[in-house]
Amino acid sequence: MSKLTALCTLALTVSVSSFGHAKPNIIFVLVDDLGYADVGFNGSTYYETPNIDRLAGEGLVLENSYMYPTCSPSRTAIATGKQSFRTGVYTVPVLERGSDQENIFSRWTVGEEHTMYSQPLADSGYKSIHLGKWHLVGPYPKEEMEGTWPRSEKLDQPDPWDYSWAAYHKSEACAKYYPRGRGYLKNIGGTYRGDPALEIDGYKGETGGYFAPFNNPFMDQKNPKDKWLTDHLTTEAIDFMDEHKDEPFFVNLHYYTVHRPIRGRSPELVEKYVNKSGDPVTGQGMQAKPKDKLKSAEYASMIESLDDNIGRIADYLERNNLRENTLILFSSDNGQNVGANKTLRGKKGWIYEGGIRVPTFMNWPGKIKPRRSKTPISGLDYFPTFMEVAGIKYNGVLDGDSIVGLFTGEPRNLQERPLFWHLASRFHHGTCSVIRKNNFKLIQFLKDGSLELYNLEKDPAETHNLAAEHPEVAQKLLRELTGWRKQNSIPLPPESPLDY
The missing domain is CATH 3.30.1120.10 (Arylsulfatase, C-terminal domain)
Known part of the structure; x- marks a missing residue:
């Protein structure tokens, strides 16, 4: 047993899940930069998400679901169950603006002292896989962790096509910062980067990382199972579930979509949305300039592709009689970046609702009462929720609360509790x-x-x-x-x- 696993084990005890004798499977779908109104179940009439909407309609829609305004603090808070002041991750480091007097410059790498939910899950018998965006390690973790904090300058990153970091990141010395060192059996596509554009010219490259070759050191380049990244990650997830369908599995499916660079899924889908009427309420698809209308249509095609793949996962579970024992959590890491929503103020990077309020539902047939809840919840709540669902008594520091009580009711303690944010570094607005x-x-x-x-x-x-x-x-x-x-x-x- 490694030192890290031993420390993790001390922080938990395992019990039988209160939901039945068999530990339930858990699928956690986290979409990147998907806005609150980018789905039909929250009112979009321009984007088409029938599979997502069906699962949401059969489950619990959380109308006031919150994250941080950017991905790094959101993903760190989700993974560790800890507020930003505990981990020092306040925003994406390369986005910070201003001096060391205006900022407490953000960390990037999550240190070993911060347990992630995947570790107690693995110790209790779950077979787990991470797919897609990781972003819980910086490009130079050794230098970052050995450096002096607080820093006088913000952290930096190499060009997307600079792979000088890759050898160390794939080494045993760096494994502790990656999924394989955090309880996952596999890591498909998770790197330090927050987008998939690992190619010459990055965002301006032809594929943007969404079409093969993916140029990702943590993904099979010789024979990817699909040529479109979202399809590929889903296929890998289904293959893993099929391999472990007779034991409890945890799927951390953190799609890169719909993060920039925006790429159309296919010419046919893009043309469909170019010719579709926009939604004047949200502003989606209402762009007047042909160039802007095209970009909106490409974005819409990425959302439809996401929906197709959620449908593939649901179909797999149903065909294999796994739906009744599988919890699906669907959410986003922050508000929309490229999309539009005139009903909320701000977008990604802003502390206003458009930046932190995200589309979220939980689906578990027979265990969750289908409805919409206005009770505010936070990404910090997922760690303790996973623990309760899995029957794990975890004793480490957590800043959120289990929301299992919302599965069938409206607990007063969740309705009345405060939610907090602390942003000690600048991006779109002051700290x-x-x-x-x-x-x-x-x-x-x-x-x-x-x-x-x-x-x-x-x-x-x-x-x-x-x-x-x-x-x-x-x-x-x-x-x-x-x-x-x-x-x-x-x-x-x-x-x-x-x-x-």
Whole structure:
């Protein structure tokens, strides 16, 4: 037993799942940059997602499901169950703007001291596979982990076509930062990069990484099973499930789609959406310029391809009598980047709802009551939820809560609890801390302490700052927010005049 596995084992005990004698299978589908309204079950009439909508309609749709505004902190929080201040991952490092006085520059690599949900699952008997985007390690993890923190400069990355990092990343010394060192039996396509464009010219390359050859060191280049990346990852997932269908499996299917670079799935699909009427409510497909309309149609074709592949997974489970014992979780790592949604403010990179509110459903026939829930949840909740579903008593530090109670009801403790964010590095806007509680959302900007308050029930588009009109609400939430920072000794950027 490795030192890491031994430490992980100390933090848990295994019990029989409360959902039955056989441990349930778990499929966690995380889409990249899929916006709240990019699916039919949240109102899109332009994008076509019938397979996703069917599973959502038969399951639990979480209308107020939240992530961080960018992928690195979201994925780190999901994997570890920990807030950004514990891991030091505040945003994608290469996106940071400003000096070391304005930022606590973000880490990239998640250290061994932070257990990921895949480890206790593996120790309790789950056969697990990671497919697609990993992004939980930086390009130079050795230098990063041995460096002095906080840093005076942000981290950097090589050009997409520079493979000088690959040999070390595939070595035994680096395995601890990759899926194989975190309890997964296989890693299909997970690297340090946040997109698939590992080719000459990167985003401007012909394939953008979505068509073979994929140029990914962690993927079979000689004989990929499919020529389209989303299809390929799904085929690998189905093959793994088929290999382990007689034992509990965990599938971490983290698609690269619909992250840029945008590529049309096929000329026929792109033409279909070019000729389709747009949605004036969300703004999807409403672009006037032919170039912009084409890009919107290509994006729509990627979403339809995603939907086709979710349908393939559901069909496989049904054919093999696995649906009744399989939990499917479907979500996104942040708000839309390329897509449009005029009903929410902001998009990827913004702390407003368009940047952090994501499409989410959970489906488990006979175990989850089909409906829509308004109870706010966070990506931090997935780790403890997986533990409860799998019958694992995990004793490590977790900042979220199991949401198993939502499978059949509306627990008051989940309805009334606050959700917190802490962004100590800059991207689209200044550093800030946020609390969301009882339909109100308070943002405190750390540079000067200024406040924004929104009633999300009455004003989901966050058009009207209520901080001056309702100072009693703002101050009550502020006391809770600052109390959370003080209790956890959460660091502030050097320029911040705040005490905590």
